[in-house]
Amino acid sequence: MTKQQANWSPYDNNGGTCVAIAGTDYCVIAADTRMSSGYNILTRDYSKIIQLVDTSVLASSGFQADVRALQKVLAAKHLQYQYQHNKQMSCPAMAQLLSNTLYYKRFFPYYAFNVLGGLDREGKGCVFTYDAVGSYERVGYSSQGSGSTLITPFLDNQLKSPGPLLLPARDAVTPLSESEAIDLVKTCFASATERDIYTGDKLEILILNASGTRVEYMELRKD
C-alpha cells in the first residue's frame, strides 16, 4: 500500500539569483529581475530587492508570493521597533529578526532564499546568508537562488574568504574597492545568465555606503 502523495503543491519556484558582497565601507547587493514559472517568463521587470532600513537591504529569490509576504512582515516589525525604541534597527538586529521570522514558520516555511546586506553600526559592510528556515551566518559575500551554484565557486576563487574558525579572527570583508566589486558582480551575472535558464533579462544592483544608497541597472541576455 503506497503512501498517498499530494496532487497539489502550495509552492512554486519563480527562479532568479541574488548576490551580495561586503566591503570595508560599502555593501553591494544585486539580483536579476526575471520572474518565471516552469518554462515560461511571467515578467522581465520584477524587483527581488527591498530596502528595509537605510542600512539594511534584503534580496530574496524563490517563491515570490512568500517573499512578498515576508517583506511585509519585516517592514511591519521594523515600524513597531522604531516606535518602541525611537531609533532604526541596525543590520545585525535585522538579521536576527529575519532569522526569527523564518523559524516562526518552521513547519510551513517561507519558500524564500534570502541574502541580507548592509552596513553595521561601525559603517563596515556586512552580509548575512540564510536558508529557508532561518539558519544564518555573517559572511563576506554570498549568493542564493538558481544561479548560486554557478556564481559561488567563482566568488570563492576571486574573494578568497578566510576560514571562520581561524585565530585570530580575520575580517571577512573584501579589500576590493567599490567599483571593483560592482565589476565582479556584473561579470558573475553575465556568466550565470549564459548557463542558467532562470537568470536573465536585467540586473539590479544596490550599493550602500556612507553617502547613502545608489542603484544601477545592467541589461542581461533575454533568451
Added chain:
Amino acid sequence: MSREAMEMPPKGGFSFDLCKRNDMLVKKGLKEPSFLKTGTTIVGLIFKDGVILGADTRATEGPIVADKNCEKIHYMAPNIYCCGAGTAADTEAVTDMVSSQLKLHRYHTGRESRVVTALSLLKSHLFSYQGYVSAALVLGGVDVTGPHLHTIYPHGSTDTLPFATMGSGSLAAMAVFESKYREGLTRDEGVKLVSEAICSGIFNDLGSGSNVDICVITKGAKEYLRNHMLPNPRTYISEKGYSFSKKTEVLRTKITPLREMVEVIEGGDAMEE
C-alpha cells in the same frame, strides 16, 4: 539461480530487466541520472519554391544550459533535412540511422530520395519503440513529387502540414506562424517569418535560446544557414579581466621518510638468537 537467467535479452527493442531495481533505488533516495534534452523551438514552412526549416541552438540539462550553440537541423539526404526536439541522443541517433538507410536505398534504386521514404522509416522505428525513443521531429525536403513538410511524434504518429512547430517553444513559434503565414511566400519573406518564429521561442521559452539556424531547400539546391541570426551576445565583459592562479596553493609541506636508513656492519653477528 536457474540457467535461463543468463540468457541474452531478446533481439531488438529495449530490455526492461533493470526497471524494478531502478524503482527500488529511487524509493531509497537515489537521484536518477538526467539526460540532455534539447528544450527547443523547431519550425518548418512551405513557401513558393520549396521548404524552409528553422531551429534554435540551446541544449539544456534540467535548468542548466549544456550547449549554447548546438546543431538541431540534421542532414538526411542532399534534398532532405530534419529538425529534432526531445532527447538529444535520440534525435541524433535516429536521424543518423535513417540517413544511412536512405543512402543505401539511393544506391539500390539509383534515384533521389523521397521525403515520404524518410517519413516511413522514421515513423516505423519510433512506433516500434512505443515512445521510449523521445524524438519529436520536423522533416522537410523537396523531391520529384514536390516540396513536403511533416511532423513526427515520439510515439510514431505523423502530420503533413504547410507550416509546423515542435518542442517546448512550439506554442510561442506557432503564435507567430498563425498570425503571419500565407501561401506563396517568397524566399526572403519565408526566411524572415521563420526567424521571427524561432526568435519568439528563444525569447519567450526558457528551454530555447541563443542563435537561429535556418535551412532553405528548393528543387535541386539547398542552403544551410548556420547561425543566421545571433540575437544574444554576452552583455558584459569586464575590461580588466580576471586572473586565476595556475596551481593549487601549497599550504604546508611535510616529508616523512618511509624507511629508516640502517647501517650494515660487515662480518658482524647480525642474526643471533
